Amino acid sequence: MNRAYNFNAGPSALPLAVLEKAQSELLNFNGTGMSVMELSHRSQAYDEVHNKAKQLLKEILRVPDSYDILFLQGGASLQFAMIPMNFLPQEKKAYFVLTGSWSEKALKEASKIGKTDVIASSKEANYTHIPYDFQTENLHDAAYLHITSNNTIFGTQWKKFPKTNIPLIADMSSDILSREINVEQFDLIYAGAQKNLGPSGVTVVIIRKDLLEKTNNYVPTILNYQTHANKNSLYNTPPTFAIYMLSLVLEWVQTEGGLLKIEQRNKEKAEIVYRAIDESEGFYKPHAHQDSRSNMNVTFTLPSKELTQQFLEKAKEQNLIGLNGHRSVGGCRASIYNAVPLEACEKLAQFMADFRKKY
Structure with missing residues (x-):
């Protein structure tokens, strides 16, 4: 499956x-x-x-x-x-x-x-x-x-x-x-x-x-x-x-160990995705200020609408689903709730790095 x-x-x-x-x-x-x-x-x-x-x-x-x-x-x-x-x-x-x-x-x-x-x-x-x-x-x-x-x-x-x-x-x-x-x-x-x-x-x-x-x-x-x-x-x-x-x-x-373990894992997952944004030299631009960043919803934009569309299409080919940003913000959004595994965030971060190098 x-x-x-x-x-x-x-x-x-x-x-x-x-x-x-x-x-x-x-x-x-x-x-x-x-x-x-x-x-x-x-x-x-x-x-x-x-x-x-x-x-x-x-x-x-x-x-x-x-x-x-x-x-x-x-x-x-x-x-x-x-x-x-x-x-x-x-x-x-x-x-x-x-x-x-x-x-x-x-x-x-x-x-x-x-x-x-x-x-x-x-x-x-x-x-x-x-x-x-x-x-x-x-x-x-x-x-x-x-x-x-x-x-x-x-x-x-x-x-x-x-x-x-x-x-x-x-x-x-x-x-x-x-x-x-x-x-x-x-x-x-x-x-x-x-x-x-x-x-x-x-x-x-x-x-x-x-x-x-x-x-x-x-x-x-x-x-x-x-x-x-x-x-x-x-x-x-x-x-x-x-x-x-x-x-x-x-x-x-x-x-899974209760809320403390869940919270620790959520922080780790969020850090992986935000690191991919922060190390992109401006290719991915975060919407939220650093002191207000959500550990549940990571929002970011790319340099153009055309690149955003390509990003979403290529992501879907890699089985990365649901990354469209809301129309009021645009760009992309990764919702990394409790049930989203660490592996998914690692996969997304690697895809973001590979996409940036290519485009």
Whole structure:
């Protein structure tokens, strides 16, 4: 079997061991004579899957008992609306740090629901860096501060998170589970699964229980976080297969040595690709400033559109897939999430060196 070197930005690579285990259990899960996709979400067999995924996530991320873990649908995009619907009262204001397209979309949705403001932004610099220089001490009207921890399109990532006296909410869709974090620094973390957690279809929400108590009571039942917390994310039919795959990915993280080992490997992978850029004498130009470079999404441009197209075509011939940059940045992007092996980054770096010598 000729597996591709998968650099897609999302849905993205899954660990081969996870895919193989899912394949072996696909027709008969745990002796039920049914696929996980066929199990009732009210059955004991599925209940064990559901609670195992929740427990593993709690253990790996060291989520305190003062937080709840929810499995929702609708991706991060639904969270852009759910968060202000639940936690932005009329007399308060939601503050945003703009670091890319996804934080812009989160701001746009919140602005439809209540008052918002931008406290910091790197938009004028085409989102080449994380704007760390801002203060929150005097934001007495703040409902919360929203950040996006990693920016897939622009290839930037928060290296240190803001310390603030107001509720901190983070979209961690593209770098959750890639490094160790202090969950207690945040009041709410949300993440679409399709980068590091599993396949698309499930969204993980980690929310402080005392924040749950502050949900606006006029929110529709299905969009109220309390609804899902009270029913263990089983108020309606959850994305059962996606949650099963999430549990397998979490098992894989444990067998790989946990988050510390995963983080070390991700740094090593990123260094390999960034070295190929930095040693290219300007042939490959990085988009992100060095102090804001993402370990998940490496973005760079070539001297011309014609060379970029040739690069992508030749890369595909070498089984290097998904290196197209986003249209708003152009150039190329290598998404090197947890499941992308070190070998893939080495292969890409060698290809980049060979292509530069030739062209």
